[in-house]
Amino acid sequence: MTMTPRLRRVALTAHVLSSVGWFGGVAAFLVLAVAGLASPDAQLVRAAYLVMGLIGWFVIVPLALASLLTGVVSSLGTTWGLFRYYWVLIKLLITALATVVLLVHMGPISGLAAAAATALPGSDFQGLRIQIVVQAGAALLVLSVATALSTHKPRGMTGYGQRQQRRVLEPALDAGPAAPRGNPRGGIE
Numbered sequence: 001m002t003m004t005p006r007l008r009r010v011a012l013t014a015h016v017l018s019s020v021g022w023f024g025g026v027a028a029f030l031v032l033a034v035a036g037l038a039s040p041d042a043q044l045v046r047a048a049y050l051v052m053g054l055i056g057w058f059v060i061v062p063l064a065l066a067s068l069l070t071g072v073v074s075s076l077g078t079t080w081g082l083f084r085y086y087w088v089l090i091k092l093l094i095t096a097l098a099t100v101v102l103l104v105h106m107g108p109i110s111g112l113a114a115a116a117a118t119a120l121p122g123s124d125f126q127g128l129r130i131q132i133v134v135q136a137g138a139a140l141l142v143l144s145v146a147t148a149l150s151t152h153k154p155r156g157m158t159g160y161g162q163r164q165q166r167r168v169l170e171p172a173l174d175a176g177p178a179a180p181r182g183n184p185r186g187g188i189e
């Protein structure tokens with residue numbers, strides 16, 4: 001089920017846009033979370049939490065889901081595959097986990113935004129306000145790791161990937177030197 005080169009470029013463009021856009025959304029979220037925690041200006045604090053609710057639901061959540069979806073499409077539609085290379089597998093796990101953690105935290109963030117709509121959030125929100133600063137910082141770190149994995153594409157292949165590669169290459173090698181050679185790297189740099 002390999003994509004045509006044209007389709008592959010479209011999928012990759014959508015994937016890079018959504019994944020790196022996700023990073024940008026979290027960076028904006030972190031600035032607001034720090035302003036919400038540290039600013040002496042009550043109006044700015046309330047506005048920050050209101051906007052964080054919006055950015056969370058309408059920028060970060062859609063981009064996270066789009067990154068996951070386009071990543072899976074780019075994997076299954078190319079010879080990278082979903083489970084053949086550690087860099088793809090680790091990204092899948094990182095992204096799936098980050099998306100679940102994000103969705104779990106969107107409820108409390110909506111609660112904080114709703115509280116900020118009418119008044120300055122009270123002391124019962126203090127723990128959450130600190131927690132979201134730490135989590136947004138951690139998310140930036142995790143997304144940086146995923147981006148570095150993508151641009152470096154370390155060679156390591158999973159056991160499954162190696163078995164699959166042998167299955168493709170062995171019949172070709174048995175057929176003699178004139179046989180077409182597979183691409184052991186599995187993907188296009």
Ligand code: HEM
Nearest residue numbers: 012019068071072074075080091092095143146147150151
């Ligand atoms: C945090 C999430 C992610 C980030 C920041 C990210 C980032 C990127 C970037 C920047 C590229 C382009 C690399 C290049 O062409 O040199 C890329 C490609 C790729 N990503 Fe992701 N990605 C993420 C999630 C995923 C997921 C969840 C999967 C699949 C399970 C995935 C699979 C792929 C594949 C297979 C390519 C290569 C596609 C091709 O060569 O056509 N990515 N990613």
